[in-house]
Amino acid sequence: MTILEAKNVSKVYGTRRGIEHKAIDNISLSVTKGEFVGVMGPSGSGKTTLLNVLSTIDRISAGTIEINNQDIAKLSKEKLAKFRRKQLGFIFQDFNLLDTLTIAENIMLPLTLDGWKVKDMEQRLAKVSKQLEIDTILRRRSFEVSGGQMQRAAIARAIIHDPSIIFADEPTGNLDSKASKQVMEALSHLNKEKEATTLMVTHDPFAASFCERIVFIKDGKLFNQLDKGDSRQAFFQEILNVQSMLGGDTDDLQTVRL
Numbered sequence: 001m002t003i004l005e006a007k008n009v010s011k012v013y014g015t016r017r018g019i020e021h022k023a024i025d026n027i028s029l030s031v032t033k034g035e036f037v038g039v040m041g042p043s044g045s046g047k048t049t050l051l052n053v054l055s056t057i058d059r060i061s062a063g064t065i066e067i068n069n070q071d072i073a074k075l076s077k078e079k080l081a082k083f084r085r086k087q088l089g090f091i092f093q094d095f096n097l098l099d100t101l102t103i104a105e106n107i108m109l110p111l112t113l114d115g116w117k118v119k120d121m122e123q124r125l126a127k128v129s130k131q132l133e134i135d136t137i138l139r140r141r142s143f144e145v146s147g148g149q150m151q152r153a154a155i156a157r158a159i160i161h162d163p164s165i166i167f168a169d170e171p172t173g174n175l176d177s178k179a180s181k182q183v184m185e186a187l188s189h190l191n192k193e194k195e196a197t198t199l200m201v202t203h204d205p206f207a208a209s210f211c212e213r214i215v216f217i218k219d220g221k222l223f224n225q226l227d228k229g230d231s232r233q234a235f236f237q238e239i240l241n242v243q244s245m246l247g248g249d250t251d252d253l254q255t256v257r258l
Ligand SMILES: Nc1ncnc2c1ncn2[C@@H]1O[C@H](COP(=O)(O)OP(=O)(O)OP(=O)(O)O)[C@@H](O)[C@H]1O
Pocket: 013, 014, 015, 021, 023, 041, 042, 043, 044, 045, 046, 047, 048, 049, 050, 203
């Protein structure tokens, strides 16, 4: 079952001097139910722009994007807000937790905004916080927990309403290697056990090695795709090989840390 279907998508930014910049150039991409897809590419290649247009945060300049057979460009502002709340889950590099709320309140926020009953919200909270092993820190505020715990709370918030697809932008970008591994294991577990369809942008080959498929972009265009075989270690090496072909981001060509 296709969850996301992007056809001939382009995104042009206008600049102050009136010069146009094509950040995404005629990309077609389809994501089926239960897939875990990574988007990689050098700095400035258009990864975040692609994620933003696919996830309804930004509008495209040309092409079509359907999520669950719904053309997202055809939704009014109000319908789009509702669609986002019900069907999409978001995970950002800097967690985006509200520090005036507890971890529990942060996680339940999508349900609170949707008018759920407290009892039902608490049931869902208990389930997702256990899955992500953060059930012991629910009463704390975000500044009282570690970065890895904050990101796992953000993942819990992204999945509590059972979205059709999760969009993650550099979810390990602010984490050390131990916390990155925990976060990627959590995303991979959700993908395998719950069939959580996930599209993740990352420049980190280690994080990318948890995906099942990687789409590489360069200068806004599709460059290559890699499918994971049986071994994450071999996949990691293949990702490094494509990255070195792509150029840029040489810091990413780090030693294996599997
Ligand atoms: N709002 C904007 N207005 C104009 N140009 C933009 C805007 N946002 C991004 N760009 C340009 O579009 C191109 C793609 O940017 P984007 O942030 O999508 O790349 P990226 O691959 O995510 O980069 P990085 O890995 O450095 O975050 C870059 O050349 C960038 O300068």
